[in-house]
Amino acid sequence: MAVKKNTSGKAAKTKFEPSYTEQQGNGGETHQQAGGDVATLTSAQGIPVADDQNTLRYGARGPALMEDFHFREKIFHFDHERIPERVVHARGYGAHGYFELTDSLADVTRAAIFQNVGERTPAFVRFSTVAGSKGSFDVARDVRGFAVKLYTKEGNWDLVGNNIPVFFIQDAIKFPDMVHSVKPAPDRDFPQAQSAHDNFWDFISLTPESFHMIMWVMSDRGIPRSFRFMEGFGVHTFRFLDSNDRSTFVKFHWKPKQGLQSVVWNEAVKINGADPDFHRRDLWNAISSGDFPEWELGVQLFDEEFAEKFDFDVLDPTKLIPEELVPVRTVGRLVLDHVVDNFFAETEQVAFCTQNVPPGIDFSNDPLLQGRNFSYLDTQVKRLGSPNFTHIPINAPKCPMAHFQQDGHMAMHNPVGRANYEPNSWGAAGGPRENPKQGFRSFASEETGPKRRLRPESFSDHYSQARQFYISQTPIEQKHIADGITFELSKVERPDIRSRVVSHLLHIDEELATTVADHLGLPVVPEPAEVTQPTRTDLPPSDALSIVKNGPKTFAGRKMGILATDGVDADLFAALIAALQAEKANYKVIAPKIGGITLSDGTKVAAQQKIDGGPSVLYDAVAILASKEGTKVLASTPAAKDFLTDAFTHCKYIGYSSEACTLFKKAGLADDVDKGCIKLGSQNDANAFVKTCGNLRFWQREKLD
Numbered sequence: 266m267a268v269k270k271n272t273s274g275k276a277a278k279t280k281f282e283p284s285y286t287e288q289q290g291n292g293g294e295t296h297q298q299a300g301g302d303v304a305t306l307t308s309a310q311g312i313p314v315a316d317d318q319n320t321l322r323y324g325a326r327g328p329a330l331m332e333d334f335h336f337r338e339k340i341f342h343f344d345h346e347r348i349p350e351r352v353v354h355a356r357g358y359g360a361h362g363y364f365e366l367t368d369s370l371a372d373v374t375r376a377a378i379f380q381n382v383g384e385r386t387p388a389f390v391r392f393s394t395v396a397g398s399k400g401s402f403d404v405a406r407d408v409r410g411f412a413v414k415l416y417t418k419e420g421n422w423d424l425v426g427n428n429i430p431v432f433f434i435q436d437a438i439k440f441p442d443m444v445h446s447v448k449p450a451p452d453r454d455f456p457q458a459q460s461a462h463d464n465f466w467d468f469i470s471l472t473p474e475s476f477h478m479i480m481w482v483m484s485d486r487g488i489p490r491s492f493r494f495m496e497g498f499g500v501h502t503f504r505f506l507d508s509n510d511r512s513t514f515v516k517f518h519w520k521p522k523q524g525l526q527s528v529v530w531n532e533a534v535k536i537n538g539a540d541p542d543f544h545r546r547d548l549w550n551a552i553s554s555g556d557f558p559e560w561e562l563g564v565q566l567f568d569e570e571f572a573e574k575f576d577f578d579v580l581d582p583t584k585l586i587p588e589e590l591v592p593v594r595t596v597g598r599l600v601l602d603h604v605v606d607n608f609f610a611e612t613e614q615v616a617f618c619t620q621n622v623p624p625g626i627d628f629s630n631d632p633l634l635q636g637r638n639f640s641y642l643d644t645q646v647k648r649l650g651s652p653n654f655t656h657i658p659i660n661a662p663k664c665p666m667a668h669f670q671q672d673g674h675m676a677m678h679n680p681v682g683r684a685n686y687e688p689n690s691w692g693a694a695g696g697p698r699e700n701p702k703q704g705f706r707s708f709a710s711e712e713t714g715p716k717r718r719l720r721p722e723s724f725s726d727h728y729s730q731a732r733q734f735y736i737s738q739t740p741i742e743q744k745h746i747a748d749g750i751t752f753e754l755s756k757v758e759r760p761d762i763r764s765r766v767v768s769h770l771l772h773i774d775e776e777l778a779t780t781v782a783d784h785l786g787l788p789v790v791p792e793p794a795e796v797t798q799p800t801r802t803d804l805p806p807s808d809a810l811s812i813v814k815n816g817p818k819t820f821a822g823r824k825m826g827i828l829a830t831d832g833v834d835a836d837l838f839a840a841l842i843a844a845l846q847a848e849k850a851n852y853k854v855i856a857p858k859i860g861g862i863t864l865s866d867g868t869k870v871a872a873q874q875k876i877d878g879g880p881s882v883l884y885d886a887v888a889i890l891a892s893k894e895g896t897k898v899l900a901s902t903p904a905a906k907d908f909l910t911d912a913f914t915h916c917k918y919i920g921y922s923s924e925a926c927t928l929f930k931k932a933g934l935a936d937d938v939d940k941g942c943i944k945l946g947s948q949n950d951a952n953a954f955v956k957t958c959g960n961l962r963f964w965q966r967e968k969l970d
């Protein structure tokens with residue numbers, strides 16, 4: 266079809282604008298020179314530049330001249346643009362926001378941030394994957410980092426957590442081994458951003474303490490729908506201290522107001538190809554469009570007496586405290602309301618340190634936390650190149666600072682005046698002094714015992730909570746765990762490693778273990794792994810551990826992919842858009858041509874994706890709005906059939922115009938149409954469809970073995 270000429274020269278404004286756009290700037294300017302509002306280009310030294318297109322050289326075709334300071338400075342700076350990526354959590358995405366206190370904790374902590382209800386504290390959050398390098402894809406099966414920097418009035422508090430409340434190892438000395446095992450093998454440098462390989466599972470199968478965490482990572486928690494739909498956990502037990510230095514143990518939780526949501530594995534694999542930036546794009550788009558993600562901060566508070574009675578050691582980071590035993594008290598909310606101005610300056614240079622805690626918050630003896638407190642400071646110097654990384658704006662506290670630290674690479678602020686030491690006898694001019702009353706004080710715990718390298722016996726039950734997690738899942742989630750482990754082990758080449766993993770699963774759940782063994786085709790089910798005391802105890806299920814039981818309540822903030830063709834009924838199209846807007850949901854129009862479609866009444870609708878660029882894996886639910894002619898076009902387009910079959914396989918709700926019916930036939934799904942496939946004819950249908958999409962997925966479609 267010929268492209269119609271636009272005589273006005275301006276883009277035709279359509280009735281249906283996309284819910285948000287990622288474009289910025291004018292995008293259409295050609296080479297322009299300074300003048301008017303356009304600033305003059307300068308060198309880093311401020312020298313105005315006359316020509317930025319050509320190096321200084323002899324004649325038109327002669328050699329370049331060393332004298333060309335502009336060229337040299339430009340290339341020199343470019344050559345030094347990279348800094349080392351983080352040794353773990355290299356791929357991350359950050360945003361700014363604030364924390365607002367909704368319930369005072371003045372009874373248990375003197376931390377300034379927890380005193381006054383309604384008070385807002387600026388925050389910066391960086392989400393991340395762990396294993397992949399900086400340029401890896403977003404939807405790897407992995408743990409997600411959830412690092413929060415809170416710029417409190419008494420200094421920065423870094424709560425450097427994950428989206429999983431437990432960890433693989435109990436002692437920090439094992440961290441390099443654990444990380445080496447999951448990262449690409451040193452000889453071949455693959456696989457990238459994956460745990461499905463021999464080295465990782467070899468380490469895991471020889472490290473029984475990791476199995477609780479393994480259950481979480483192999484569950485759908487390992488493939489979140491986006492950062493907005495996942496929980497965060499401080500993991501370790503921390504302490505709160507009140508003004509009398511009375512200690513209360515505390516565990517921190519971030520609960521997304523959006524609810525919990527994940528993708529399925531087959532979908533994740535395809536998302537990574539279709540949009541490697543799926544998670545960062547989601548966060549950027551949500552915040553940019555004013556749909557600010559929000560989490561509640563919850564605390565589990567308990568004392569020594571509870572800690573003594575609890576079946577597990579509260580210092581063991583492979584254990585959680587079930588919410589049924591110690592309820593989570595909501596005390597505030599975290600809102601992310603603006604994206605970064607510059608990725609490098611903020612997200613890349615932000616330096617989280619677990620040891621950054623303000624007065625009123627203190628550490629426990631968790632051996633992992635103790636080790637982290639050493640590692641984070643060290644790693645920032647390596648990454649950012651100077652002990653003055655606190656001078657970088659994203660890392661600088663927003664409260665007054667006064668100390669005698671000075672000099673070093675890139676020192677931006679040095680003490681003024683004569684005295685750069687204390688004690689001194691220069692009076693008020695001599696600079697800051699200690700403040701025993703207001704300053705940070707550690708909890709005066711009494712420690713005794715021989716100096717030894719010993720793992721406490723109270724850390725030795727590795728399976729009870731792993732089982733508790735498993736039995737707390739819905740059947741579909743349990744199936745996904747079995748599928749996840751089977752997939753990963755199918756990529757493990759050594760049969761003995763596969764068997765060794767199953768030998769541990771037998772302690773967690775026999776049916777899970779035998780299912781995995783069967784799906785792997787193990788010749789024999791191995792003997793259960795040898796265990797040290799104590800053996801497993803049976804713990805009750807906990808609803809808080811399931812994603813499906815804690816999903817979003819509506820379709821708000823989620824995304825519908827509308828595959829639409831020319832000639833589709835204009836009323837139906839408008840009805841669906843109205844229903845989505847009423848629900849505060851997003852949508853994208855996917856069409857055979859990126860130029861868009863023309864509805865039955867002649868209205869032009871812009872498309873945001875051409876079919877092969879907008880597969881259904883990128884959307885939470887889909888609608889296929891096609892005319893009779895349009896359905897024929899879709900039926901002869903392989904990507905359109907994939908759009909439908911993938912949406913169907915991934916248990917998505919599918920709305921369709923009656924004319925689009927035949928696409929089901931062409932896609933081989935004519936006999937499978939179920940209650941998750943909803944025919945759309947009227948405004949009521951559209952409203953009901955969008956409401957139904959709030960239920961996440963039509964899980965009934967996935968067969969349980």
Ligand code: HDE
Pocket residue numbers: 351352353354357391392393409410411412425426427432436437438440498499500501582615616617633634636637640641642644645
């Ligand atoms: Fe980290 N971890 N970690 N970690 N971690 C780092 O610090 C480390 C652990 C976590 O967005 C590094 O700045 C050790 C648990 C997050 O910038 C490094 C141990 C938890 C981030 C480091 C752990 C985390 C990191 C690498 C075992 C959840 C990203 C770059 C004792 C509670 C922060 C950096 C960001 C980053 C060390 C275990 C979370 C090397 C030694 C447990 C979210 O310092």
